[in-house]
Amino acid sequence: MEERKYLTTWKRYMPVIRLHLKKSMNEDQQFKLNITDFESAGDRGKSGYTFNIVMENGKVINNISGSAVARDLYEAIKTDEAAKALLQDKSVKISVGKTFMLSIKTTHLSAYK
Numbered sequence: 001m002e003e004r005k006y007l008t009t010w011k012r013y014m015p016v017i018r019l020h021l022k023k024s025m026n027e028d029q030q031f032k033l034n035i036t037d038f039e040s041a042g043d044r045g046k047s048g049y050t051f052n053i054v055m056e057n058g059k060v061i062n063n064i065s066g067s068a069v070a071r072d073l074y075e076a077i078k079t080d081e082a083a084k085a086l087l088q089d090k091s092v093k094i095s096v097g098k099t100f101m102l103s104i105k106t107t108h109l110s111a112y113k
Helices: 007-023 035-041 068-078 081-087
Strands: 029-032 051-056 090-096 101-108
Touching: 007 029, 007 035, 007 068, 007 081, 007 101, 051 068, 068 081, 081 090
Parallel strands: none
Antiparallel strands: 029 101, 051 090, 090 101
């Protein structure tokens, strides 16, 4: 099993992901990914590249173990100091659908949990 084959691709997207993370504080964000960037990194075939990552305070709270694409995105985010700072005290859902649209939805975590 090839490890981290999408990490380089996600690192190239980090500047735009950071920008959209910041903007997502005010409204949900979406931007189109380039499918060929991911296909050249690894062929997902029928399983596709769709996934959801739900994070609270920068920690993943759902199971992403079945998606190399999601795991590598999380790896890229948690090693990016600016992105990590944007995730503090927030609940962030990042998802990619069949149309290769990356969506970011951010909500502030309540102090009363």
